[in-house]
Amino acid sequence: MSKKKKSEHHIGKIRRFFNEFKTFAIKGNMMDMAVGMIVGGAFTALITSIVTNIATPLIGVLIGVDFSSWQIDLPRLYGNAEPGVLAIGQFLNSLISFIIVAFVVFLFIKALNAFRKREDEKPQPKPTNEEKLLTEIRDILKAQAEKQ
Numbered sequence: 001m002s003k004k005k006k007s008e009h010h011i012g013k014i015r016r017f018f019n020e021f022k023t024f025a026i027k028g029n030m031m032d033m034a035v036g037m038i039v040g041g042a043f044t045a046l047i048t049s050i051v052t053n054i055a056t057p058l059i060g061v062l063i064g065v066d067f068s069s070w071q072i073d074l075p076r077l078y079g080n081a082e083p084g085v086l087a088i089g090q091f092l093n094s095l096i097s098f099i100i101v102a103f104v105v106f107l108f109i110k111a112l113n114a115f116r117k118r119e120d121e122k123p124q125p126k127p128t129n130e131e132k133l134l135t136e137i138r139d140i141l142k143a144q145a146e147k148q
Contacts, residue, residue: 020106020110021102021103021106024106024109024110032109035105035108035109035112036102036105036109039104039105039108040101040102040104040105043101043104044097044101047097047100047101047104048093048097050100051093051096051097051100052068052093055096056068056089056092056093056096067088067089067092068089068090068092068093069089070087070088070089070092071085071086071087071088071089071090072085072086072088073085074086
């Protein structure tokens with residue numbers, strides 16, 4: 001296989017992987033979602049800490065902007081003492097956390113489904129001689145009952 005074909009094959013595998021992730025994140029079935037809730041809940045605090053304390057500062061350094069503190073102050077309306085705030089930076093942190101958690105859950109479900117598929121594909125054991133004989137007897141008795 002040429003380098004170009006290998007590269008195209010690899011890109012195709014990556015594209016299929018991310019398409020499968022997108023389908024999972026958007027659709028998902030109830031069992032996948034239940035497992036996702038459990039695993040997602042377990043990872044939320046850890047992922048939030050990673051995003052807030054590691055990822056956001058690194059992204060800020062790379063792009064030269066600290067977006068974790070981005071916010072828009074809203075005007076005071078209707079005599080409110082405090083103005084409203086649109087916390088865009090916190091929203092971006094939450095969005096990054098969600099994507100990471102969803103990706104981890106996706107990988108977990110993908111592994112679980114592969115395990116289930118492997119279990120389903122195991123060959124069924126062949127019936128023993130006793131089981132074959134009992135099956136023949138059952139069929140004979142059933143045929144006799146139908147004649148009567």
